[in-house]
Amino acid sequence: MAVRKILGIETEFGIAQRGVVDPNPITASSLLINAYLSRRAEPGGGPGAPRVGWDFLDETPDIDIRGFAPIGSLAPEVETHLVNAVLTNGARYYVDHAHPELSIPECADARAAVRWDRAAEMILVDSMEAADEILPDGQELVVYKNNSDGKGNSYGCHENYLMDRSTPFGRIVQHATTHLVTRQVFTGAGKVGCEAPGLDRMAVPFQLTQRADFFEEEVGLETTLKRPIINTRDEPHADPLRYRRLHVIVGDANLCEVATLLKLGTTAIVLAMVEDGTLDDGVSLADPVQALQRVSWDTGLSAPLLLEDGRTATALDLQWELLESAQKYLLEQGDEMVGGAVAGEVVGRWEGVLTALESSPSELFGVVDWVTKRSLLDGYRERHGLEVEDVRLAAMDLQYHDLRPGRSLFARVGAERVVDLDDVARAVEDPPADTRAYFRGRCLQRWPDRVVAANWDSMLFDTGDDTLRRVPMMEPTRGTSDHVGTLLDECDTVAELLDRLSENPMAGLDD
Amino acid sequence: MAEQEKQHRGTAEPSAQDVEEVGANSAAVEQADELKDQIDGLLDEIDEVLESNAEEFVKSYIQKGGE
Numbered sequence: 284m285a286v287r288k289i290l291g292i293e294t295e296f297g298i299a300q301r302g303v304v305d306p307n308p309i310t311a312s313s314l315l316i317n318a319y320l321s322r323r324a325e326p327g328g329g330p331g332a333p334r335v336g337w338d339f340l341d342e343t344p345d346i347d348i349r350g351f352a353p354i355g356s357l358a359p360e361v362e363t364h365l366v367n368a369v370l371t372n373g374a375r376y377y378v379d380h381a382h383p384e385l386s387i388p389e390c391a392d393a394r395a396a397v398r399w400d401r402a403a404e405m406i407l408v409d410s411m412e413a414a415d416e417i418l419p420d421g422q423e424l425v426v427y428k429n430n431s432d433g434k435g436n437s438y439g440c441h442e443n444y445l446m447d448r449s450t451p452f453g454r455i456v457q458h459a460t461t462h463l464v465t466r467q468v469f470t471g472a473g474k475v476g477c478e479a480p481g482l483d484r485m486a487v488p489f490q491l492t493q494r495a496d497f498f499e500e501e502v503g504l505e506t507t508l509k510r511p512i513i514n515t516r517d518e519p520h521a522d523p524l525r526y527r528r529l530h531v532i533v534g535d536a537n538l539c540e541v542a543t544l545l546k547l548g549t550t551a552i553v554l555a556m557v558e559d560g561t562l563d564d565g566v567s568l569a570d571p572v573q574a575l576q577r578v579s580w581d582t583g584l585s586a587p588l589l590l591e592d593g594r595t596a597t598a599l600d601l602q603w604e605l606l607e608s609a610q611k612y613l614l615e616q617g618d619e620m621v622g623g624a625v626a627g628e629v630v631g632r633w634e635g636v637l638t639a640l641e642s643s644p645s646e647l648f649g650v651v652d653w654v655t656k657r658s659l660l661d662g663y664r665e666r667h668g669l670e671v672e673d674v675r676l677a678a679m680d681l682q683y684h685d686l687r688p689g690r691s692l693f694a695r696v697g698a699e700r701v702v703d704l705d706d707v708a709r710a711v712e713d714p715p716a717d718t719r720a721y722f723r724g725r726c727l728q729r730w731p732d733r734v735v736a737a738n739w740d741s742m743l744f745d746t747g748d749d750t751l752r753r754v755p756m757m758e759p760t761r762g763t764s765d766h767v768g769t770l771l772d773e774c775d776t777v778a779e780l781l782d783r784l785s786e787n788p789m790a791g792l793d794d
Numbered sequence: 795m796a797e798q799e800k801q802h803r804g805t806a807e808p809s810a811q812d813v814e815e816v817g818a819n820s821a822a823v824e825q826a827d828e829l830k831d832q833i834d835g836l837l838d839e840i841d842e843v844l845e846s847n848a849e850e851f852v853k854s855y856i857q858k859g860g861e
Contacts, residue, residue: 297857308859381859432857439861506861532861643822648829662833663840678848679840681855690843695836 285558285620286526288551289445289718289759290393292400292543293386294536295379295438296407297427297684302419308381309365315383315424316366316376318417319410335727337367337375338736338743369737371727372402372713373720382438383407383426388720389739389759392622393548393629395715397540398702402710404428407686409711428536429684430493433677435478437497439506440536444551445759446527448519450558455529456502456513458562460571462553462605463512463533464588465598467492467578469636470546472535473653475660475680479576487580488671489660491653493535495579501571506532512571520739522757529554533575538684538693540701541632541650548629552609552621561612565604567591582657584640599641606633649698656683659692722762722792725771726780733777746778754784756792767791 298315300306367377373388385406387399407426414424431437446455471491476484478496490496503511514530521528531550537543556562568574569589577586578598587595596604609630618626639646647654660676669675683692714724726742727734735743741755756762770791774780784791845851 295861297855299855308857380861382857432855433852434856436857437861438857441861643826645829646822646825648833658829658833659836659840662837666837674852675844675848677852678845681852682843682845692840692843695839695843697832 284447284449285555285616286445286447287391287620287760288555288622289389289391290396290547290551291387291389291443292396292440292547293375293384293443294400294403294428294440295382295384295430296686297429297432297438298381298383299425299427300422301425302422309378311424312378312381312383313366314417315410315414315426316368316378318413319376319406320366320368322409322413322416335369335731335734336736337369337377338738338741369723369727369734370406371724371731372399372710373715373724374399374403374406375738376406380438383410388714388724389718390715390720391717391760392625393544393551394622394625394701395717396547397543398706398710399715400543401540401702401707404686405707405711408688411687425690426686427681427684428538428686429472429681430535431474431478431496433474433476433478433484433680435480437478437494439494439532440534441506442531442534442547442550444529444531444554445521446529446554447558448523448525448527450527452515454560454563455554455557457567458557458565459529459550459554460501460512461565461568461601462550463531464568464571464574464578465601465605466546466549467495467575468584468598468602468640469647469651470534470537470542471579471651471653472537472542472684473656473680475677477580485672489582489657490579491582492579494533495575498533498572498575512575521759526759535652536684537652539650539652539655539698541636541699542652544629544701545633545636548622548625549605549609549633552612552626552629553605555616555621556608556612559612559616561616562605562608565608566594566596566601582653584644599637602637606630606637609633649696652693655693655696655698656680659683659696716764716768719756719759719762719792721764722756722767722771725767726777729771730777744777744781746776746781748778752781754781754792758793762792 298308298311300311365378370376375386377384385403387403390396390399411424411426430440472493474490474493477487497510498512499509500511502513502515503509504515505511512533514532516530519526519528534546537546569591574588577588584599585597587597589595613626613630636647644654645658648658649655660679663679664676679692682690685691688694714720723737723742733745735745735751740757741753744752746752770783
């Protein structure tokens with residue numbers, strides 16, 4: 284049975300340090316995030332301004348604490364020099380390998396995810412400005428929201444979806460794969476050139492996605508080598524008997540809000556259909572890895588993909604089929620598990636985008652990233668009479684994703700908005716009200732000095748006693764404003780909050 | 795599948811729909827012109843903000859160690 288599709292995105296950003304010989308990206312990423320955290324910690328820097336570290340305890344598999352557990356010593360938090368912070372909006376902001384990465388808080392629908400994803404962009408912009416104040420003249424940190432350096436190095440924009448543990452994994456692989464391969468027609472961020480091993484860069488002058496060139500397997504645990512379309516990491520960050528977290532690593536980071544909305548919204552509905560078995564009669568691709576690249580390299584959107592039953596279909600054909608199934612699903616099962624009213628908006632826009640892709644894709648300027656980027660590249664190439672391999676086109680490709688407002692090409696496009704800018708600004712400070720991120724974020728806003736560490740499914744508090752106290756949050760749909768809003772407002776201290784929670788542990792955070 | 799889709803979105807009834815399509819086409823042409831003007835304006839701006847040394851910029855943009 285479908286469970287509520289709590290979802291989120293984690294984005295690794297590209298980073299360049301200007302004005303330094305042989306820059307170190309790890310140092311640059313740490314500097315960027317520390318500059319932001321320091322700025323926020325200044326008076327007037329905003330509420331909360333947490334210097335709270337990420338708690339790695341949940342990454343230890345044998346820990347399964349229910350109820351309050353006194354912890355004798357400090358958790359093994361922030362065991363490295365790398366920055367790893369939790370923000371008042373419930374997000375995690377950290378250095379991952381050699382990139383700044385931001386995981387947005389758990390969201391209950393795709394529109395909310397767009398809102399917190401845009402808030403993440405604002406946080407990165409603010410971070411660049413904060414770093415600018417610290418760095419000597421002539422030096423600068425620049426952040427890019429893309430997934431490839433054009434030289435064979437890729438970094439991810441991963442999606443997470445809460446799923447029912449009882450759904451057979453093979454069923455997810457079979458039916459989710461078809462969507463992940465064919466949704467590229469609207470999720471692609473566009474890329475100049477090709478980075479598939481063994482091929483000349485200009486073998487594909489322009490393709491739909493940043494990521495397709497880097498995938499070699501259908502299913503697997505890897506994220507950096509032999510990347511799989513379906514990732515099997517089993518780390519639910521929730522009750523493991525009940526839930527699975529599907530970790531999708533095959534998508535692009537989008538700048539168009541509509542593209543982000545559709546990427547998450549359509550996938551959430553498809554996964555609910557997989558859980559409820561309504562796609563069991565759907566078709567499967569004969570060779571998903573080959574199809575992934577084929578779709579990405581096919582700007583004419585007409586390449587036939589071989590199906591397991593021997594027939595062929597285009598990515599658009601398969602998307603129309605999934606859309607029809609989704610429309611039927613919403614009629615029959617309702618929208619409760621797939622984001623409520625937002626699901627209707629998703630399906631409406633889905634149909635509009637497929638219609639336009641079929642008849643006149645250029646209408647999707649400012650709606651779908653690859654179309655937007657290609658229109659700019661084509662226009663520029665024609666105006667200046669450039670060859671397709673001209674380096675200025677590769678520069679435009681990168682600069683499309685530059686997050687500096689003054690330099691970003693995307694920022695000039697006037698793209699269609701899904702969320703209100705004031706709402707985005709508030710999402711920099713505040714957590715979503717309708718997931719457990721609310722409890723995390725509000726506690727950080729109210730008692731930043733009392734939160735020792737936090738992670739997705741627990742928080743560690745210092746009440747001033749000898750022992751630290753851990754609060755587990757194993758149910759992502761609880762800890763919301765409805766569940767704990769009044770309680771949080773009524774408590775003056777953390778000690779009072781924990782006492783009241785322990786009097787009635789089922790009140791807010793657990794089922 | 796493909797065939798099925800094309801049937802129910804492709805050509806069907808004459809007259810009334812033709813009129814509608816003429817309307818839709820002229821609107822589409824207008825929209826395309828608008829888009830072209832918009833992109834032309836953007837290209838002027840892009841000339842101004844594009845990294846001055848494209849070659850050096852592209853060459854130095856290296857991102858190792860992802861995910």
